[in-house]
Amino acid sequence: MELRILRFLPRRIGLSARLLMLTVFFVMLTEVLLFVPSISRYRLVYLEEKLEASHLAGLSLDATPDRMVTAQLTSTLLRHVGAHAVGLYEDGKLTHNLMVPEMPGVDREIDLRDDTFVELIADAFDTLGQKRNRILRVIGPSPKDPSVLAVVVLDETPLRKEMYDYSQRILGLSIVIAVVTAGLLYLSLQVLLVRPMRRLTQRMVGFSPDAPAAGVPPSLRTDELGIAERALTSMQEELRYAFRQQARLAALGSGVSKLGHDLRNILSTVQVLSDRLADSADPEVKQLTPRLVRAVNRAVALTQATLDFATERPAVTPARFGLADLVQEIGQDTAVMGEDGFRLESALAPDFEVEADRDQFQRVLGNLVRNARLAGARLAEIGGAVGPESASITVKDDGPGIAETVRPKLFQPFNTGRPGGTGLGLAIARDLVVAHGGEIRLVESGPEGTIFRIDLPASNAIRTVSRATRLPET
Ligand SMILES: Nc1ncnc2c1ncn2[C@@H]1O[C@H](COP(=O)(O)OP(=O)(O)OP(=O)(O)O)[C@@H](O)[C@H]1O
Ligand SMILES: [Mg+2]
Known part of the structure; x- marks a missing residue:
């Protein structure tokens, strides 16, 4: 996945900039993954709070002997809950009931008793995606007392608005976290990797075996880059040494070939003279001459071979x-x-x-x-x-x-x-x-x-x- 993303990035973008973009991308991705369950949790908590508030509003009916309150108090209590109607059931029987005079029709029923994790997520996005205000009928046990089943009829728009606000807060926070993390990562990469790498690259590109050593202080780093720097230094030293050696050998070679050239001429003279010695009347000279001739011949052959090797090869004429x-x-x-x-x-x-x-x-x-x-x-x-x-x-x-x-x-x-x-x-x-x-x-x-x-x-x-x-x- 990371590689696929890298491929879409233009090639000119440097290593650190790529990492910066990837970090922002991955932090945002993580935030999205965290956002999905947290937004559904947010909605659940909102609805449970409504159930709790309904329970408390319903209990206020117990203060009257016939569990009846004035229309004005009913509307005040319902306004505090933020609902159109509230009902409390105990053992399947309706025990408390509050309702506005003109009850709107219910658009959707939400039963929190059997909602799974996935359903909660789906419902949260369903709420976020609505354009109009729906009337919801929410059923669930009261968080105050699970034996009481609370039913509350309410508008969806305030819930959606709060969910939007929450999402915006999360988005803002994600952007801040992504930018701060990426920025810190960028800076540390610059210091830890990119700059030393650039130094290393410059040393490689600017290297010339015949230039004097730049006197780079030895790296004190113990990590891979330190090893690379030290290896580069010793490689460059070896190359410089080999180059100097090569230059010395080349100079020696050209000297030897000049020497060989003159030596061959001298030896030719010796060859001619030693041949003449073969005609000498002195038996001892006569006896030694063949050995002398052989030795001279060997010397000529050696000089010739050295010259052949030292001189540039003639071009191939096929x-x-x-x-x-x-x-x-x-x-x-x-x-x-x-x-x-x-x-x-x-x-x-x-x-x-x-x-x-x-x-x-x-x-x-x-x-x-x-x-x-x-x-x-x-x-x-x-x-x-x-x-x-x-x-x-x-x-x-x-x-x-x-x-x-x-x-x-x-x-x-x-x-x-x-x-x-x-x-x-x-x-x-x-x-x-x-x-x-x-x-x-x-x-x-x-x-x-x-x-x-x-x-x-x-x-x-x-x-x-x-x-x-x-x-x-x-
Ligand atoms: N066919 C072969 N059988 C056995 N040894 C061989 C053979 N060819 C080469 N060698 C060995 O390899 C060595 C190197 O051979 P090379 O021809 O390079 O040099 P050289 O024969 O010693 O000297 P030069 O050819 O310059 O007079 C020889 O000295 C010899 O020991
Ligand atoms: Mg040979």
Whole structure:
């Protein structure tokens, strides 16, 4: 009910104003609920008072020997009661009787002896709704003495008038109560909730991680708002810290890439010179040279990998190409790396084509295959499948599986599990796949081998045209 009412309120109205209106509404509603029984009670009391007054007026007849009084006294007594006629019955017999000379006809008879709560309410509203004066004949036991049954004939208009006055008083009181309650509630909500909430909102909206801390004093409140304020403060501090850290890392990164660039040039010179050392006549130099060359090569590779990672990724230039051809090329590259019995096989359909950046995919798959080989796998296999929504490429090997220590941050830079590794291969692979709108994930890894899967949107940077292989419906 409350929610339904809230929906009708315009959206611009603030929280406190809404609560103000709701409070007024609910107080008024409560007053109406209280008004219904109280107005019927008011009418009952009015009628019972008339019965009581009738009883007393009737008893005054006992002062005369024949229970007869003058017409003038009769009319005075009846005027005091506010009735046209009064009758008292004891044991079913009329004992006292007072009546005006011209008795008007009775419009409605009200017997208070058998009226239920609901009937009393209905009768009260019946009275309120009348336009003309009705003559009522009210029957009920005298409140003074229940053994006496009193009957009184009276006008309805004075009763209705009093009921109207009573209603007006109740309405006025309700308005005062509603306004005072709502006003107090409004003020307390302003102080307790709205203002702190506004402060909190302003702090959120005005927050900028690179601006210095505003020096907001810590909240001393122990309620939910205090918790929220403190949580916001610590969150903002963490964000500022992370932002500073990020800025420092970025500066460091650009420094490193400049350094790497120059280092690579120096190393190229060293590479050329060390190659020349191989021709030296000195047997000791000759013996040490291959190790020197290997060390220099590693240094060049490390510098190159760091540079690759630090530099902005080149934009994806998609073109359609057969994946099987690319796998064959990677296989040849790997074969050049040395005779260790490692084989790369393709499980791809010959017409499996993708639309992607070929060079970047060569690096992605090359990195995955090189990882498998360096981990000690004998065989790696690249497969592919097309589904209605996406295409996937899998790289599976029979190596020993990924070490538990590197798994939690597998795709993060500088996370390596092998001596001499830089831990950039998978980070670069992921960056490149993401640049294609795809995703790379580790499917499984254990003593029997490791499977990586690259998912690419069929419609995005890459489109597979193969109909030969279909992903199983999942
Ligand atoms: N197929 C795999 N089998 C076993 N371990 C793997 C495999 N692929 C990756 N790993 C583990 O994950 C680590 C991180 O790989 P990643 O390619 O990111 O870095 P790296 O190979 O150590 O160095 P880089 O590739 O930069 O020369 C590896 O060091 C290796 O321990
Ligand atoms: Mg690697």
